[in-house]
Amino acid sequence: MEYGINGKVAVVSGGSRGIGRAIATMLAGEGARVLIAARTPSHLDEAAAAIDVLAPGHVEAVTGDMTDPADVERVVGVARQRFGAVGIAVSNVIGHVIDPGKEGEGPGAGTFATMPPAEYRREFKSLFVSAWALANACLPDMRAARWGRICNIGSVVAREPTTDLPHILPNTVRAPVAGLYRVLAGRLASDGITVNNILTGSISTERNTSYWKWLAAERGQTEDEVTEGKRAAIPLRRNGYPEEMAALVTFLCSHHAARITGQSIPVSGGSGAKHI
Amino acid sequence: MDLGLAGRTAVVLDPGATGQACRRVLASEGVTLLDADELERADIVVVCGARHPGSDVLEATLDDLYGAWDGVVDAITAYRRALPHMEEQRWGRFVWVGTAASRSLDADQDDLDVVATLAMRALHKVIGFDEGPSNVLANSVLRDAHTSDDEVAAAVAFFCSEGAGYLTGVTLTIDDGSGSAVF
Numbered sequence: 001m002e003y004g005i006n007g008k009v010a011v012v013s014g015g016s017r018g019i020g021r022a023i024a025t026m027l028a029g030e031g032a033r034v035l036i037a038a039r040t041p042s043h044l045d046e047a048a049a050a051i052d053v054l055a056p057g058h059v060e061a062v063t064g065d066m067t068d069p070a071d072v073e074r075v076v077g078v079a080r081q082r083f084g085a086v087g088i089a090v091s092n093v094i095g096h097v098i099d100p101g102k103e104g105e106g107p108g109a110g111t112f113a114t115m116p117p118a119e120y121r122r123e124f125k126s127l128f129v130s131a132w133a134l135a136n137a138c139l140p141d142m143r144a145a146r147w148g149r150i151c152n153i154g155s156v157v158a159r160e161p162t163t164d165l166p167h168i169l170p171n172t173v174r175a176p177v178a179g180l181y182r183v184l185a186g187r188l189a190s191d192g193i194t195v196n197n198i199l200t201g202s203i204s205t206e207r208n209t210s211y212w213k214w215l216a217a218e219r220g221q222t223e224d225e226v227t228e229g230k231r232a233a234i235p236l237r238r239n240g241y242p243e244e245m246a247a248l249v250t251f252l253c254s255h256h257a258a259r260i261t262g263q264s265i266p267v268s269g270g271s272g273a274k275h276i
Numbered sequence: 277m278d279l280g281l282a283g284r285t286a287v288v289l290d291p292g293a294t295g296q297a298c299r300r301v302l303a304s305e306g307v308t309l310l311d312a313d314e315l316e317r318a319d320i321v322v323v324c325g326a327r328h329p330g331s332d333v334l335e336a337t338l339d340d341l342y343g344a345w346d347g348v349v350d351a352i353t354a355y356r357r358a359l360p361h362m363e364e365q366r367w368g369r370f371v372w373v374g375t376a377a378s379r380s381l382d383a384d385q386d387d388l389d390v391v392a393t394l395a396m397r398a399l400h401k402v403i404g405f406d407e408g409p410s411n412v413l414a415n416s417v418l419r420d421a422h423t424s425d426d427e428v429a430a431a432v433a434f435f436c437s438e439g440a441g442y443l444t445g446v447t448l449t450i451d452d453g454s455g456s457a458v459f
Contacts, residue, residue, distance in 0.1 A: 111406050112359075112399070112407065113359060113363075113407075117349050121342070124342075136334070139334075161401050163402065171398055171401075172348075172399045173395065175394040176398075179391060179394040180333060183333055184334070186381055
């Protein structure tokens, strides 16, 4: 199917690994020119090299802190300079990590009764400010073109907080991001800009794997026991693949999805108890 | 109706008229009102979210966003100070007063309050699970521009009452039914 995004310019934050990399790869494969941004140069270079093999000349990489609005402006400026006006913005920034010294670990562990209140501000910066700043930085281009696609890689916990795990930070901050996107969708629809929020379920990434490892240690279980337990709660009985996240995001960027906006859409293998 | 609140203690955090109305209604039900520096012995903590009528995330500055978020962190800080006492006595009530626009966007525009209220509603859901066994409950009252302070105060008092003992992580929306959300 022709998606109509050939030649569009995309910025994908957190684009060097996992879900962000899969999205960047798929967009580039559809002919978009993609700027990926992330904090770690080595991961970025590797991802850019791999995408460039598949779609020569369709990818650029730049290091940046996508939770800092000034840096986001700079990164978007680079995309504009290299490729032209930005039409697609994918915000994919992870939140708090358990131990910042151990890369790849899961979201901040702690309960309402234990998490220091100041940590909520840091999580707000990571998850909310990053999404807000990327949308804001790209909006002038999108408005001028009267065409834009804004997607956030959120989490199923925006709709239903995880209650069996000590995830108080994402449990609290993901919902306002969904609200932000719903508000933006209403404001920007008349400019031809769609704004959607993906509710990520259990997707196989390095981060997901290391998180389950952490959980096994925490619970005194084997990794297999944790994996089995988690999968049993998913109707499709398996994790999703990053490419399955990318498939939805890429579809939402297509001209077929021009009237889909303000949605929070789960990619979760059918998990989740809420009706709507 | 006897709300069963006589002898309880409460801190109401809001310098404005809504807070005054909440204090008045709680006091009339026999609740002792404490100062903010006495949170450690509060049975009830009510926080009225700041209101920014007309606020727009597309016009907001980064400082505006963090300012709205500080309201969330302040509420969490207050809740946390009261929590050990509530857990120990196995009775506690948290109530947040926020915006009906957090349910459906046809309510008044106040984007900054939507951000804060969605965070608090999500947090309350988790507190419901974490602290339910301790009989510490967390609920929200949502208002629009037409909601009076007295209406808010009545709903807050109801959430604090014994009759509301099976309600946690829920909201009461006082909007004349004007919101379009199915639920």
